[in-house]
Amino acid sequence: MFVGLREIREAKGRFTLMGAVVGMITLLLVMLTGLTAGLGAQNTAGLAALNPAGYVFGNAATDEAPEDLTFVESSVTSQDQQAWAATEGVDDAVPVGMAQTLLTAESSGSVAVWGIPEGSGLVEHTASPALHGATEPSADGVVLSESIAEDQNLQVGDAVTIGPVDLTVEGIVEDQWYSHSAIVWVTTESWQAMTHAEDHVLGNVLAIFGTEDATAWDATAESTATVNTSVSESFQALPAYSSESGSLTMMQGFLYAISALVIVSFVTVWTIQRTRDLAVLRALGASSGYLMKDSLGQAAVILAVGVVAGASLGAGLGALAATAVPVSLSALTVIGPAVGIWVLGVLGSAIAVRRVSKVDPLLALGGN
Structure with a gap:
């Protein structure tokens, strides 16, 4: 990652912007995931805490x-x-x-x-x-x-x-x-x-x-x-629970999809812009595998900084918001979205940097 880290230091503004975007998306997902869990608990906490083998409806x-x-x-x-x-x-x-x-x-x-x-x-x-x-x-x-x-x-x-x-x-x-x-x-x-x-x-x-x-x-x-249901199945008998949970889960899905598209777009543009630099490295003897690892490592570092900052800020704001709205903060609602964004980002980056393996060393010599 020698080249990747040097590029991050040299282009601080570009990578800070990308990290900030990833952080904001992570912040939104942490807050939304916590809100989904909190609202769900306010709907079903009593039913779950009673903890019977099942509920019978008649x-x-x-x-x-x-x-x-x-x-x-x-x-x-x-x-x-x-x-x-x-x-x-x-x-x-x-x-x-x-x-x-x-x-x-x-x-x-x-x-x-x-x-x-x-x-x-x-x-x-x-x-x-x-x-x-x-x-x-x-x-x-x-x-x-x-x-x-x-x-x-x-x-x-x-x-x-x-x-x-x-x-x-x-x-x-x-x-x-x-x-x-x-x-x-x-x-x-x-x-x-x-x-x-x-x-x-x-x-x-x-x-x-x-x-x-x-x-x-x-x-x-x-x-x-009568009809016997499990505790988890009985939650669907609360109309507010099913509609509320479905809507918020769909919003989370959209945010994950948006984050993947944003990351892929950024990495693709950045890879195209540094094609000649990569060609120079290829001409100097760097292997395609080395360049792939360097590019993916660079993306992983940026994503890690962004998701850690976003998750930390989301946890802090969630703790403040919990005094007014039902936000549930746990390892699942804080770390889960952060890991999800990072994994999606790395997978998206892997797709975006595939062209690195096809860089022609002749570009470094002015060839076409």
């Missing part, structure tokens, strides 16, 4: 299994719960009711209400032991996520109204999220009162705990006209 209004699975339209009954609880491989089948409504105290705010059987232990299983007060809600109580308590300035013992139901704050736990709203936990009876559900409707889904027995579970699903 349709209490008909005897037919639901075709389009959504948490909002799904409903499971006491008969569904009893049938699944008695199924081979099922340790427990816990109904979970879900709704989004307003919590009103001194002010109002949107919350995701999860209705669970009293004493089920799901709050501690999903979120954490209580930071303050009780971990599980009682008949007239509610357990809040920490961010809701802070936003509304609520403490254990305060009275709140959720939908049409008056409740008392009995506990505060660590934040969990569902469909971009922080979760509050109430009993199944309180959820039924909020949603005006019939007595035999226990929730939107059943959280199935145990070890899957495919034959037995399929038989129960067929006999109860």
Whole structure:
């Protein structure tokens, strides 16, 4: 890389510009990847943290299994719960009711209400032991996520109204999220009162705990006209999740494609401009392999400097933005895009510098 490094030192402006472009694209990808992960977590964190073997969707209004699975339209009954609880491989089948409504105290705010059987232990299983007060809600109580308590300035013992139901704050736990709203936990009876559900409707889904027995579970699903899904498959039953994730992932794909095109274009133009210099080296005895390695090494160095700067800046800005928007920073969301840009850039550079191996030494002597 003797020649490549000398060229970088001699043409600082040209290579600084290229490094800056690569850095900006990396910055955008780090921020966008972090935002995608953060928004996804705000949609599905509660569902993932509950961590059952699967979720069961039903349709209490008909005897037919639901075709389009959504948490909002799904409903499971006491008969569904009893049938699944008695199924081979099922340790427990816990109904979970879900709704989004307003919590009103001194002010109002949107919350995701999860209705669970009293004493089920799901709050501690999903979120954490209580930071303050009780971990599980009682008949007239509610357990809040920490961010809701802070936003509304609520403490254990305060009275709140959720939908049409008056409740008392009995506990505060660590934040969990569902469909971009922080979760509050109430009993199944309180959820039924909020949603005006019939007595035999226990929730939107059943959280199935145990070890899957495919034959037995399929038989129960067929006999109860319900649908069993894995945790990851259930995410698609959140309309906002699938559309949001698809849009942001497509934007990431476009940015990767744009970065590859920009890098290939720059390296191609630079290779054409230095053709006579390369011809001189060929005339002095440099092999095609040496020139290829030198050119690729030069591109790899520029790309490395650009992606490191962009990823570092993206991580810093992401940490600042996380106080206002749901940006998730991790090795995957920071290092992943940087490595992706670098690998794409090197592959693109390899395509662009192929002409190096075909440089004619006669060009150095003024030949055609």
